[in-house]
Each structure stands twice: as C-alpha cells, then as structure tokens.
Amino acid sequence: MKKTYILDTNVLLHDPLSIFAFEDNHVIIPAVVLEELDAKKRYMDEIGRNAREVARLLDQLRTEGPLHKGVELPNHGTLTVELNHRSFDKLAAQQLEPSNDNRILAITLNIIEQSKQAVIIVSKDALLRIKADAFGIHSEDYLTDRVPQYDHIYKGYQEEWLDADLMDKLYKERMLTFKEAGLTPTHPNHFYVFKDASSGSRSAIAMTDAKGASIKLFHSDTEGVWGIRPRNVQQRMALELLTREDIPLVTLVGKAGTGKTLLSLAAGLYLTEDLGHYKKLLVARPVVPMGKDLGYLPGEKEEKLRPWMQPIYDNLEFLFNTNRAGELDDILAGMNSIQVEALTYIRGRSIPDQFIIIDEAQNLTKHEVKTIITRVGENSKIVLMGDPKQIDHPYLDEYTNGLSYVTERMKHLDISGHMKLEKGERSGLAQLAADLL
Structure with missing residues (x-):
C-alpha cells in the first residue's frame, strides 16, 4: 500500500533531493513550505543554496504538468504542491495560532479526512513531531542521508x-x-x-x-616526525596513514586532545619541508563560532582570520618550539611554504602538489566537503579531521556532518584511510572532561 508523505521546510533545506527519496509513494509539499523556502532563497549560505536548488527542481517538474494536480517522479512516485490549508477549524478549536507549523498540521488533518489514508509528516523539527503525535498524526525524522x-x-x-x-x-x-x-x-x-x-x-x-x-x-619506518612520537597504538596507525603518499585522502575523528591536529601538522611538515614531496602545506578550517559570534573584526584579512585560526597557530608554536611573541610569524614568513586560511576562499581553486589539512571538518555540510575535496589537484593529499561530538554548526549533527559522511562513503576505496583516535593525550583533565562532560 502506497503512503503519503508531507515534507516540512527543514527537510528540503537539509536535502533538496529528499523529494526523490520516498520511492514510489506520494509526496506532498504544502504551500506554506514554499513560502518559507522563498524567504530563505536570498541567504548567501548553504541554506540559501538549498532553497534555490529546491526551487529549480520544482520548476523542472512543473514542465511535467501542474504541480497542484500532481506530477509523476522518476521513481514512479508522485509529487503534489498542496493548497488545501485554508480550513483551520480543527486546530482553532485547540486555541492554536495559525503559525507555519500549525498550518502544516492543519493541511495534514484535512488530507487525512478527505483521503481516509495514512499520512506521515516528515520533519527534522522535534517539536513539530511532538505536536503531530498529540493530534494522532504519524510523524518521522528524515533519516535517509544519515x-x-x-x-x-x-x-x-x-x-x-x-x-x-x-x-x-x-x-x-x-x-x-x-x-x-x-x-x-x-x-x-x-x-x-x-x-x-x-x-x-x-x-x-x-x-x-x-x-x-x-x-x-x-x-613503519616513521617512528616520529618533527619531534612528535605517537603515544598510543591509534596514533601510530594514524601517523602511518598521514605519511603514506599512496593514500591521498585521510580522515581522522576523535575527542578533544587525542592529537589529531598535532599529528597532521607534524606529518605535513615532514612531507613538505623534510622530504619535499609537496610544495606547500595548506591548513584551513571553517569559520563557525562556538557560542555567540564575534562579529566584525578590525584589520586586514590576515588579522581578521587570526582569532579563528589561533588553534592552528598554537600547534605550530609547539612544533617550532617558539618562545617569544612574533617569532612564529617570522618563521612562517621566512619559510613561505605554510599557508593558514579560512575555507571561505577555497571555492574555484585548484590545489596541486600540496598537503592539505582541514581542521574542524565536522562543521562542514555534505555540499561543502564535496566542494573542498573536488579542489584537490594532482599529487596532493588531503586530511579531514574533527570530533563529530562537538558540532557548532546550527544545522548539523553527528549523523549528517560532512566528516562522518566522507568517512562512510569513501572507506571502501584504496586511496583513503581512516582512524578513530580514542585516547586523549593532552592532559588527564582534558580526557576526563571529554569522557564525562
């Protein structure tokens, strides 16, 4: 028996292709969802891009026929843009305001009454799913891409x-x-x-x-690089992946303090400066704040980015054993082979002959991580690392972030390697905090 799925806005903003993810069943997009998408399409971020992508997909499907009457999808399901949200009587009796979520509930109740069939709301909003249950409406989270x-x-x-x-x-x-x-x-x-x-x-x-x-x-012939020796078996295996030229894609996950960034930087310096396998070491991380945003920062681009990139500089100061202020900047200026920057500027680039480190990759979306990896040129190696338990991006979780996505999708390839670091080496306090807090 075919089912009817009503999609919430957040599902489409999360995955524009979710329209095609329900096999040969009937998919309904309420008109209020189109209104919310229209309000988001001007955003110059991932949310805006996805809103525009949904609009393009619906416009293409519109050539198959009127969307309000229903069109057939390539998977033999059907898609309808539903306008029947005007009757709010069932919810008005519960003294609920006609908010967008409540309008989705209203259209669902109206469709159930008219069609006498099972209707399922698909939403990533837990509160909407809770309200749906209160009205006896079956609801589900969108789990297809998890x-x-x-x-x-x-x-x-x-x-x-x-x-x-x-x-x-x-x-x-x-x-x-x-x-x-x-x-x-x-x-x-x-x-x-x-x-x-x-x-x-x-x-x-x-x-x-x-x-x-x-x-x-x-x-392994590499027992230690740049004064850094692996302290546990996972770090030893990770260092092998990091120093192998025949493995151009490496993903590292682990709690705070497990040595992901330090090992990666040491391996990158070893392969770039000591062996000369790569021309440059490029280190980047997404500009996603923890807590309240800092807002606009004074100075040139390098000065603006310094607070965001400071964790990278902290590790470089440790590796170069610097003792005075400004000494690291002098070293980096003299070497001219280490570049630290934000991921904001990576689109459109081609990056050959470089050792690329992407820190805090758990804050990347699937689209962003695809954009980054497709920038990798000939004879380059890329390392993605982070902790899926510490995500600051408001629209990602441990199931849907780019780091976990790449790990699962690429693990069967001979050009990739992965390691989960489990033992903290920063300090006893840091390990206890990672485990207990």
Missing part, C-alpha cells in the same frame, strides 16, 4: 585474538590470508591489532593491503 551513530561509525581498525601458531606465522611470513586468520575481508588500508590468545603477552599490528585481499604485518 550515517551510523558516532559510537558505531567506522573506526579504521579492530582488535582480534590469534592462536600462538598464527602469531608465529604472522611474524615469520609477515602476512596472513583472511581465511587463515578466520576473518571476513574488510576495507583497504584497514588495521588489525592482534593479540596472542594463549599468553596475552604478545601483540602485533597488521594492515590490509590496498586491494583488501590480505593482511600484512605493519612496519
């Missing part, structure tokens, strides 16, 4: 127990087949932490090859 919950997101490694003879074989031959290890083949560049099941005293780190066909004993 990745797994952060606690279940791909980690990039797994721990396994091996018999003593298999551990001996791994050390001797430096590889195992998945059949020998009794494991199911997984993604390329995936790590294993093997432990001896008989004694528990031996352990080994292994890594699947680029094709994901076998497990090879992990050995």
Whole structure:
C-alpha cells in the first residue's frame, strides 16, 4: 500500500533531493513550505543554496504538468504542491495560532479526512513531531542521508585474538590470508591489532593491503616526525596513514586532545619541508563560532582570520618550539611554504602538489566537503579531521556532518584511510572532561 508523505521546510533545506527519496509513494509539499523556502532563497549560505536548488527542481517538474494536480517522479512516485490549508477549524478549536507549523498540521488533518489514508509528516523539527503525535498524526525524522551513530561509525581498525601458531606465522611470513586468520575481508588500508590468545603477552599490528585481499604485518619506518612520537597504538596507525603518499585522502575523528591536529601538522611538515614531496602545506578550517559570534573584526584579512585560526597557530608554536611573541610569524614568513586560511576562499581553486589539512571538518555540510575535496589537484593529499561530538554548526549533527559522511562513503576505496583516535593525550583533565562532560 502506497503512503503519503508531507515534507516540512527543514527537510528540503537539509536535502533538496529528499523529494526523490520516498520511492514510489506520494509526496506532498504544502504551500506554506514554499513560502518559507522563498524567504530563505536570498541567504548567501548553504541554506540559501538549498532553497534555490529546491526551487529549480520544482520548476523542472512543473514542465511535467501542474504541480497542484500532481506530477509523476522518476521513481514512479508522485509529487503534489498542496493548497488545501485554508480550513483551520480543527486546530482553532485547540486555541492554536495559525503559525507555519500549525498550518502544516492543519493541511495534514484535512488530507487525512478527505483521503481516509495514512499520512506521515516528515520533519527534522522535534517539536513539530511532538505536536503531530498529540493530534494522532504519524510523524518521522528524515533519516535517509544519515550515517551510523558516532559510537558505531567506522573506526579504521579492530582488535582480534590469534592462536600462538598464527602469531608465529604472522611474524615469520609477515602476512596472513583472511581465511587463515578466520576473518571476513574488510576495507583497504584497514588495521588489525592482534593479540596472542594463549599468553596475552604478545601483540602485533597488521594492515590490509590496498586491494583488501590480505593482511600484512605493519612496519613503519616513521617512528616520529618533527619531534612528535605517537603515544598510543591509534596514533601510530594514524601517523602511518598521514605519511603514506599512496593514500591521498585521510580522515581522522576523535575527542578533544587525542592529537589529531598535532599529528597532521607534524606529518605535513615532514612531507613538505623534510622530504619535499609537496610544495606547500595548506591548513584551513571553517569559520563557525562556538557560542555567540564575534562579529566584525578590525584589520586586514590576515588579522581578521587570526582569532579563528589561533588553534592552528598554537600547534605550530609547539612544533617550532617558539618562545617569544612574533617569532612564529617570522618563521612562517621566512619559510613561505605554510599557508593558514579560512575555507571561505577555497571555492574555484585548484590545489596541486600540496598537503592539505582541514581542521574542524565536522562543521562542514555534505555540499561543502564535496566542494573542498573536488579542489584537490594532482599529487596532493588531503586530511579531514574533527570530533563529530562537538558540532557548532546550527544545522548539523553527528549523523549528517560532512566528516562522518566522507568517512562512510569513501572507506571502501584504496586511496583513503581512516582512524578513530580514542585516547586523549593532552592532559588527564582534558580526557576526563571529554569522557564525562
């Protein structure tokens, strides 16, 4: 039996293609939703872009016939722009004001009464879903584009127990087949932490090859870079991904203080300054404030961006071991191979031969992260990192942010690697705060 879905404005602003996400069912967009989209289309941000994209899609569908009468979608469903929101009697009796949310409830009640069929409101607004339940209307969140919950997101490694003879074989031959290890083949560049099941005293780190066909004993020639040595096994595996030229896309997730930024900067300086594999180290982060916005800042572009980029400079000061004010600026000016900037200026660029670090990538939307990765030119490497639990963007969460999206969509490719850092190394207090607060 086909279902009828009524879409709220926030669903379309979140994903303009949600119109086509309901298979062969009937999709209804209330006229009040079009009014809200019209109010948002002038915004010069992701919300405005999505509002304009919805308008373009609806205009294209309009060529198939009058939208108020319904048109067929490519997935054999139908789409209707519904104007039947004038009757507000059912909600007026409850002394509810004719707000936009309440008008969506009113049209839903009217459609249910007219069609005598199940109608579902799809909204990312929890309060609208709560009010819908109060009127006996079935409501759902829009989950089509969600990745797994952060606690279940791909980690990039797994721990396994091996018999003593298999551990001996791994050390001797430096590889195992998945059949020998009794494991199911997984993604390329995936790590294993093997432990001896008989004694528990031996352990080994292994890594699947680029094709994901076998497990090879992990050995890295890079024990430390730029004075930074990995302090735990996840950091050691992350450093391997960061220093491998054949893995041009690396994603790192982890709580605050797990070493994501410091390891990435150290690896970038090592590959750029020491080995010369890249011509420049580019470090960028989205300009999304935590709490109230600072507003306009005085000075030139570099002075305006300095407060936003300060976390990057803090790590660079540690790596360069600077002691006096202005010393880091003198070093960076002399090197001329390290560029720190906001992501605001990345559109339209092509970035070849560079080691690119995108910090706080959890504050990026899917569209923004696609824009960034498509800027990467030949012989460049890009590192996306962040903590999906600490999102400052008002329209993103741990399920829908760009960092989690890239991790899940790219994990099966041999050109990508991922690591979830779990142990904080900043301080005992920072680790307790990340775990308990």
